[in-house]
Amino acid sequence: MALDFDPSDDLAGVTDGLAPVTVTRPGSSTGSEVAHALRRTVRTREAEKSEGRYTAGDVTWHLPASELATAPRPGxxxxxxxxxxxxxxxxxxTALGNRWRCVARNLAVVxxxxxxxxIEQAIYTKGDGGADEPAWHTWKTGLRAKIQPARVEVKDEHQxxxxxxxxxxxxxxxxxxxxxxRVRGPDGTLYRVIGYRKADRIDALMEIDVERAS
Known part of the structure; x- marks a missing residue:
């Protein structure tokens, strides 16, 4: 459902003023730099009209169309x-055609x-005995996350x-x-990846199943 937008009150809802941002697409390693983005809060009345799709904690980004080579899209x-x-x-x-209006949510905060x-990745090489041995390298750093216990499983290992x-x-x-x-927690604990589920909605989180590495 579209939210009401009145260009005449654009500046009235500004929270941070004009600021540079980067727009990235899932699966892409590069992003589009936007020098003059405008951020507004989603007002309570707008959230109510959205029938639950948006909350008062969401924001609206206004992006000049002239600074984007391709149109932004959900996700x-x-x-x-x-x-x-x-x-x-x-x-x-927008009606004037010179700006993209994007309702967005900070999933890490919500x-x-x-x-x-x-997240570290293993690069395998042959050891002296001919077996593959991993050398761990940092692959992704500083990812916002939440780690929570999921289960305790009894396993047979080495009798x-x-x-x-x-x-x-x-x-x-x-x-x-x-x-x-593998995942390295904020306290240095290492977790082995045993499965994962990508988010099935753009407003949901990715889940990685892990267990402590021995």
Whole structure:
């Protein structure tokens, strides 16, 4: 559902003034630099008219059409000067045609992602005995995340029964992980990746299933 927009009250709702941002598309390694972005809060009455699609905690970014080679679309990410990431939920072309209006949400704030994690990747080489040995390298750093216990599983390992604690790592952005990756928690704890689920909606989080690395 479209929200009301009156160009005459544009400046009345400005929270941060004009600022540079970067617009990125999922799966792309590059982004589009926008020098003159305008951020407004989503007003309570606008949130009510959206029938639950938007909240008063969302924001509206106005992006000059002349500074974007391609039109923004839902699912894109707007990264502001403070490194905050805003997921685009809805896009409208203004009546005058010179500005893109993007309703966006900071998923890290909404879902309480109050930790930062790194993701490391293993590069395998042959050791002296001919076996593949991993050398771990930092792949992604400073990802906003939340780590929470998920389960305790009893496993047979080397003729011993051990309890393996499982955890879920929630991320605000999708990353391509597999068994060659591990997560380093904010306290240095290492977690082995055993599965993942990418977000099934643009306003949802990616989940990585992990267990503590031995």
């Amino acid at each position: 894109d990410m707007i990264v502001d000067g403070d490194g905050q990431r805003w997921t685009v939920l809805d896009v409208q072309h 879902h309480g992602l109050d930790e930062y994690v790194d 011993r029964r051990i309890a393996a604690a499982g955890f879920k790592v929630f991320l605000a952005e999708d990353v391509a992980v597999d068994h060659t990756h």
